[in-house]
Amino acid sequence: MSTDRYSSPLSERYASKEMQYIFSQDMKFRTWRKLWIALAEVEKELGLNITQEQIDELKEHQDDINYDVARAREKEVRHDVMSHVYAYGVQCPKAKGIIHLGATSCYVGDNTDVIIMTEALKLVRRKLVNVIAELSNFAEKYKAQPTLGFTHFQPAQPTTVGKRATLWLQDFVIDLEDLDYVLDNMKLLGSKGTTGTQASFLELFDGDLTKVDKLDPMIAEKMGFKNCMAVSGQTYSRKIDMKVSNVLAGIASTATKMATDIRLLQHLKEVEEPFEKSQIGSSAMAYKRNPMRSERICSLSRYVIVDTLNPAITECSQWFERTLDDSANKRLSIPEGFLATDGILDLCLNVVDGLVVYPKVIEKHMMAELPFMATENIMMDAVKAGGDRQELHERIRELSMEAGKTVKVEGKDNNLLELIAADPAFHLTLEQLQKSMDPSKYIGCSVHQVEKFISEVVAPILEANKDILGEKAEINV
Numbered sequence: 001m002s003t004d005r006y007s008s009p010l011s012e013r014y015a016s017k018e019m020q021y022i023f024s025q026d027m028k029f030r031t032w033r034k035l036w037i038a039l040a041e042v043e044k045e046l047g048l049n050i051t052q053e054q055i056d057e058l059k060e061h062q063d064d065i066n067y068d069v070a071r072a073r074e075k076e077v078r079h080d081v082m083s084h085v086y087a088y089g090v091q092c093p094k095a096k097g098i099i100h101l102g103a104t105s106c107y108v109g110d111n112t113d114v115i116i117m118t119e120a121l122k123l124v125r126r127k128l129v130n131v132i133a134e135l136s137n138f139a140e141k142y143k144a145q146p147t148l149g150f151t152h153f154q155p156a157q158p159t160t161v162g163k164r165a166t167l168w169l170q171d172f173v174i175d176l177e178d179l180d181y182v183l184d185n186m187k188l189l190g191s192k193g194t195t196g197t198q199a200s201f202l203e204l205f206d207g208d209l210t211k212v213d214k215l216d217p218m219i220a221e222k223m224g225f226k227n228c229m230a231v232s233g234q235t236y237s238r239k240i241d242m243k244v245s246n247v248l249a250g251i252a253s254t255a256t257k258m259a260t261d262i263r264l265l266q267h268l269k270e271v272e273e274p275f276e277k278s279q280i281g282s283s284a285m286a287y288k289r290n291p292m293r294s295e296r297i298c299s300l301s302r303y304v305i306v307d308t309l310n311p312a313i314t315e316c317s318q319w320f321e322r323t324l325d326d327s328a329n330k331r332l333s334i335p336e337g338f339l340a341t342d343g344i345l346d347l348c349l350n351v352v353d354g355l356v357v358y359p360k361v362i363e364k365h366m367m368a369e370l371p372f373m374a375t376e377n378i379m380m381d382a383v384k385a386g387g388d389r390q391e392l393h394e395r396i397r398e399l400s401m402e403a404g405k406t407v408k409v410e411g412k413d414n415n416l417l418e419l420i421a422a423d424p425a426f427h428l429t430l431e432q433l434q435k436s437m438d439p440s441k442y443i444g445c446s447v448h449q450v451e452k453f454i455s456e457v458v459a460p461i462l463e464a465n466k467d468i469l470g471e472k473a474e475i476n477v
Helices: 009-014 017-022 025-045 052-060 067-077 080-091 105-141 161-184 199-204 209-222 239-268 292-307 309-316 327-353 359-373 375-384 389-408 416-421 430-435 446-464
Strands: 146-151 154-160
Touching: 009 327, 017 025, 017 105, 017 327, 025 052, 025 080, 025 105, 025 209, 067 080, 080 105, 105 161, 105 239, 105 327, 105 446, 146 161, 146 359, 154 161, 154 359, 154 446, 161 239, 161 446, 199 209, 239 292, 239 309, 239 327, 292 309, 292 327, 309 327, 359 375, 359 389, 359 416, 375 389, 389 416, 416 430
Parallel strands: none
Antiparallel strands: 146 154
């Protein structure tokens, strides 16, 4: 690591080596050469004067890129594509004349961008599926653990720890559905020429439209894609970048929701993210256990969500068949959006895998509020014992206000049950009231909902993707 110049935190701290390689120069230039080979093969198969010997020579030097020659040439001509065409030609003198035949720079540049984004989406997908698997395990494990629900971050009707986790889980499933749709519809640019008219190829094939029509589908097949874009200017529509970045933002949004909930629960000491044995929470306060990883998820996610503005503004500001104001922005916004999302998913995987639940603290908080939650049931029991529902409703409201004052103003324990037991209108003893204080009576269909959601929605996803499960995440800092 160089210490005398700027180094991206995404590379040094957050993103995996695997994602970094996908957006590396080596990946890009190797893909260029694969595209040049595919183009030459297709042109040969469609009848151009290209020999198998030339193609074999191209394949022989597909991976041993002479970067020194390309860099030196680029200093002279100030054009990255033509520098690499030249460098490839130095290694392949027999094939030199047919490299990049009929193509524009966007043939390698744009097709490579689509290929790289596709590979990056596949890696994001793999990690997303593993986050779903870990969250599913967590939800199943704690499906019956009662906990206070919150609306407006005020205590509300009880739920379970596992049911709450399904809310995070469902959003990640929605993200997977969106990702799969975009991934399944990724298309190459193909070879469209300077303004998208394929004029150069019509010339190469002596006006034979049948051969021109075959060109793009054959290139797509050789590069492992189902289709190329039906029409384009010089570039593929930048709306593709926008769609991809929106998928990343969706994942970031879900991750932020989950991480924020975990941060709030850690404040309550009910749930805690993993904390290493030697980890320091605060330089000043040695006792602190801060939710640093969840905070980092929120921080990186904010970057990814805001980053979606770059492709959106770029897409709508392209003039006619091509302008170059997209290039510098794309070089930053697309890779960094993926690198940050990669880091977010690694953090999610790490946090969920080691999430600690403290049932005793949860129970303590629950029991402090449960008398308020149980008033409807208490009222029904009192009616059965001969009370008047309307009178009892008003009396419970008054006693609840009194108990609330005891808790909030006087700082004492909730005494609502004692107040109800002392009121002759209810005809209920304290012992009878305390029997109704079982939290599991108030969680509704939580357990059933968790089981149903996992079996009907999540399990089929995990079964279909069982070959990519079992991933763990290493966190650098």
